[in-house]
Amino acid sequence: MFGTQRYFGLRGNNLDKAIAFLAGLDFFLFGYDQGVMGGLLTLPSFVHTFPEIDVINASPAESDHVSLIQGISVASYNLGCLMGSICTIWLGDYLGRRKMIFLGATIMVVGAALQCSSFTLSQLIVGRIITGVGNGMSTATVPTWQSETSKSHRRGNLVMIEGAMITGGICLSYWLDFGFSFLEPSSISWRFPIAFQIIFAVVIVVLILELPESPRWLVLKGRTDEAVMVLSALRGLPEDDPQVYAEMMAIKDTVALTSKFSFKDLFTMGPDRHFHRVVLACVNQMFQQISGINLITYYAAIIYEQQLHLSPLMSRILAAANGTEYFLASFIAVYTIEKFGRRSLMLFGAIGMSASMIVLAITNAYQGTGTGVVAAISLFVFNSFFSVGWLAISWLYPAEIVPLAIRAPANALSTSSNWAFNFMVVMIAPVSFSSIGYQTYIIFAVINAFIVPIVYFLYPETAYRSLEEMDHIFHKTSSWMGLVGTARDEPRMFGKHGEQLIDYEETAEHKNATRVVWGSDEGSSGVLAKALPGTEKPEDSQVENIVR
Template identity: 65%
Template sequence: MFGKRFFGLRGPKLNYAISIIAGIDFLLFGYDQGVMGGLLTLKSFTKVFPEMDTSESLPAHVRSRNAEVQGVAISMYNIGCFCGALACLYLGDKLGRRKTLFTGAMIMVIGAILQTTAYSLGHFITGRLVTGFGNGLNTATVPVWQSECSKSHDRGRLLMIEGALVTGGIMISYWIDFGFSFLEPSEISWRFPIAFQIVFALVIVIFILPLPESPRWLLLKGRETEALEVLTALDDVPADDPQVMGELAEIKTALEETAAATFKDLFTMDENRNFHRVVLGYMIQVFQQISGINLITYYAATIYEQYIHLEPLLARILAACNGTEYFLASWISVFIIEKVGRRKLLLWSTAGMSASMAILAIMTSIGGGATGIVAAIFLFVFNTFFAVGWLGMAWLYPAEVTPLRIRARANSLSTSANWIFNFMVVMITPVAFANIQYRTYIIFAVINAAIIPCLYWFYPETAYRSLEEMDNIFKKSKSIWDTVRIAAQEPLRHGKHGELLVIPDAERRASDLTKTESKAEHREYIDGSSETI
């Protein structure tokens, strides 16, 4: 099997294989996000790293200092991810998609080994940085690799599925943390869960290189014969198939378009409104992170135990159940994203997240058993709203709103925002809980409430819109206040099932000429109006 080209797979089977490896990488991403949450309160962990012990038995000033250390140590992973994502701007095109993923997975293996074998805080932080760097390479590459090997009509759905798989990794990490907590006081209770991520990474290492390279990257490097071989394998057609030759020509045209762009083009405000569109993509990644989701993802068990005051066993069970419910809820968006649209999902989910944080603040400020139960429930509710509206949207929307010419650079910039603001939230969370306690939830309730008008006034609907349609909408916008209104008024070119609703001007003119209509009728078409059918 390993001796055959692409494992002997072609057509749908080869596409499935690519999706499986991409999915495993996102499982690894999610596992790494969630694994530390259930380990921070283990006695065997705080015995090795007393600098990160934030238990209430400690004096207030010691707990506050340790909270700062814990926030920095855990968030160093996100700094590593940030650096890895930026490094991918250079390594991605130099190594190719597969070799970058292979390198990232190997680095994550090394980082996991460093964390697993750590007996000092510096050793542990080094492992977090190394693991994050590898994950940054992978998360910046996997969506590109998969999208460049998949069909355009599958990309949105695949990206939402990848988001769901991130929560699948979080769920797995929570349950492994819970299961191994019964081995306390043995250090295996925290060392094995950290080491388990190596399993996912090794699967990527073993299977990634025999799979196809991105045909786009191959053409970028002038390897047209290999690119054609990949395209024919993905479509399971002969090399001279007209559809494949047309696809090859389209990729060449797109490469010529993107190759002409420079970094300065991100900040231009001509008729294409590039800077306007870059800001929309950048800020939606910022909004996703400052919503407070990683307050729960990284610290769920700690919140249940130390701040809602549940028993340690119950706290870990609830954290694991929270991760499971988060995973299940994330699949809702896969089925409704196209039916409901981007704006409605974002607006309703953000309102729900703001209300959930407000209720969490009220319940934890009152204290007591009954209010603790309500607070525990609303951690689930917050995750549900986030999973449905924001989990995959922040990765999907920037690609839909930015033009082809600057899309790669704009998406790299917006991804860097995701990681740096992820770092900020993860770093400040334990410090905030140690010093202002329930008021931490108020901060995030207000932030989410402030995001709602930003979404309403500035973010146009992109569902069922082609890239060319979005270009047209922004060209018609004279200011940042116009875009939402114009998007709502502009007729859709295609329906919910891909059917043609509006004939584009160029197609109408061609149709007009073939039908040899009168000169007067032909001029009526040229005036720029559209005909709805």
Template identity: 60%
Template sequence: MLHLGRSFASCFPPSLSQFGIGSMKNFYGLRGTALNIAIAVVAGTDFALFGYDQGVMGGLLTLKSFLKYFPQISTAGKTGAAASRASNIQGITVGGYTLGCFFGALATIWLGNILGRKRTIFVGSTIMIIGATIQCSSYSLGQLIASRLITGFGNGMNTSTVPTWQAETSKSHRRGQMVMIEGMLIVFGVMLSYWIDLGFSFLEPSTTAWRFPIAFQIVLALFIVCTIPGLPESPRWLVLKGRDQRALEVLAALQDLPEDDPIVQDEFRAVKDTVFEMAKGSFSDVFKTNKNRNLHRTILGYVNQMFQQISGINIITYYAATIFEQSIGLSSFLSRLLAACNGTEYFLASFIAIFTIEKIGRRKLMLFGAAGQAASMAILAGATSQGTGNQGLGILAAVFLFVFNSFFAVGWLGMTWLYPAEITPLDIRAPANAISTTANWIFNFMVVMVTPVAFNSIGYKTYVVFAVINAFMIPCVYLFFPETAYRSLEEMDEIFHQVHGLKGAFTVVKVAREKPHRYGKNGELLIAWDETEEAREVERRRSSVGQQGGKPYGMDDGVAEKKEVV
């Protein structure tokens, strides 16, 4: 696999396979907070692109100029078998993007540790540009579906990698806030797509009304491709590849401290010792029930991503305008306007999570969100059960589409891009996060595919199904998901080392609650790495295997002295 990875990386042109030369130390001249913000901006742009892609199609499904080229996806005025067929085609067309994301996430399981975090994002963004170019120039349904699959493949690579890159280059007391900002930018992308859809709908019957909104995503992808080469690679990935000096440079730049500063040295030792323990990781290790509890932690990440999707959020994200028009009975223009307003309110609500994620913690926000989502879906079911004739109930339903989005924005929007990256150990972090992201996309595809069919078949009862699912999520989070706020990634390893067997699935929450923190709420060091039992255990093991030259355990000379530049 090592030689295969070298061969694969060598396939890229020098501008890609060597990007980072001359910039690794400089990072555009940024250090400390400024550098962290730059990383967050690029990562956030990727999530804005993700959100834009999710939302843009929803506002086009009822445009006459769009349906002129793709009449097969229109469900308006159709009944019986014709309506069922149109619903299926609409689901496939919209869901093709998420299916592509699923396969992109699968590819990252293999590519993630070969290419590294930055190059994976670079390749994914390039693929998205190709897919979006084909998509906005589509003249047939087959071309549209195929291009959405291509675009999705690139996005699947990105969304499997960006959270890991962000988590591994952030301070523990800022990590949650940074990823919540990315979650907010997902919604910014959704909101932007809704308003662009609305604005360009006035150009009907010109095809520009739908071609430009689809093409606009290329701008965001180009920004990522142009800026990510000069930003730092994950220091943990660099250590994993035996490039300790590079990793130390990155850690020092992120802290805006000299390389020999005690804080930088302490973090470097913690990272290096963790890699020493885990350097023999492989994809099969994801499924091991070992001391690191790899399978347990992978399942937590997978279920966390699955819960986000089966909450029903993408009923609204993808089909908001259609729901306002066909389920509530509003006009085409008013439906698109309300969808845009809904996206704006969704974006504003996402700010709440930025300021509460560290203060309140991950668990409480997830519990709060799930409870509110369950109640909102139940009210939506009641409000739409009488059809479209009751104006008062229609208004109530419209209001609770907004309310549902607000609860989701606070509790689950950014959480599932943060939590899996925090919960998994270093050696399996890339494949485990890719696996968890496949859950996001396969269940996303399922919801998007089933939604038109469900509304056509069981109507308002669709909301009942999602109300029950959200209610079920509450005890699951309470019993099984440990708190990760103010924990370094290495601390999470220590927590899982202290639980054992099947019982550990139930006790890990308690252990996480009771274990002292190494870092304070402002990032100050409370307990040095050398003072932890974990560090002493690592040192005992290092001595027992007689490690030479300071190379991580399990790495041969070729890896430790590897000259590949990222």
């Protein structure tokens, strides 16, 4: 499409940045689509077009019914996301990472076009479902693509940047909603903000196929020559470099030790502990949603207007400011994810979110001018804790702990868990506010407190671990409770700057793979070399453990 020069002529860190840019743009689109509806639900021209979801002007007798219809309309997007992520379970490994993202972005263009041209609620809902299907495909695939193409010591930072882009999209959508609200009573005030997302989707469609496929997926499909070329480009090293050779050997060992995938493999244990990993991944994504974040993302303006009794203008300003603070706070995780690790940030976030929900419950139970200010601040504080501990980690962590053989379907399943509980929260929030009011926040405070011990005892640290190292850690684990200790005690293969600390050929996992696949401790290098032309084992004098 862009000439004969592969990957726009980029290699090494520059190619990493290009992948990070497009992955970030996809999650920026995801965030924009999450946030854009929140600022429109109280807009006069919007509720005039769709009076069925006007909760502001509904009579007390109609309030519960209208709240239910509003919940269905807003949550229909999440239902579409669930459908899209489920499709990825079967399509993900068939099409590959890039083509799934391409398909998802294309479908989002169609869905957004239907939404912004809607004149009936049914058309709006259909458009939101279609948009959701595309987004579900993309969000189930992008973290896997990013994780499988990045270096172990940079993987966390890169996916945290993706998370920051989610909040960047939310922030932009809030401010765009606010700016275009001054065009009232024209329907452009809501049609343009919805249509604006098409620009991001088109950029993704145009660029994604020009960037490299995951080398791990290529090896899984037997395309080893192409995998070596991609890995060489990603690392900025010659194809016969010792580091490329060692990484390819680790990937091929992982593939060789796994049988052909079938869906039931997700629910089996065995030495790979597939079911253990899938449960951890799905529960991690579930925790992200039942924390209550989308209570705020989707309904911030309504909370400010209905519960805190602020004016429509002030409610939109505060919602936009909330989105801005959310975006800025998300960068804290970018600089702390590798320093403090995944576990520490998840624990920190859950404790802070629980405390914030308690404050929200108290201030809404005893309303007044002072408590209203505290409640408004608590919404900002909650977003900060969530952005540090759970925003992006829940997209990174599942891709880090599941093995290559089931990575695409397992991540699709965990993403399905995310969207299923996202749908539930967004669906019940208006009804819950209408029925039990401030007690809604008490429920979420208890849930967040419950998350803390689960993470502490069951979730291992993955920082500075290669994806293949996590396989070895699970292989050595014999119980659910012992996993955290195994991960803590196992020596790392790579250092904090990406330097190789252990020669892969001397590791127990490689020797085990050699015995299982080749029947002895000798000869795997020769067979690998035949499978990978141009990657014969380098001479010892070539091997240099340097930071690249």
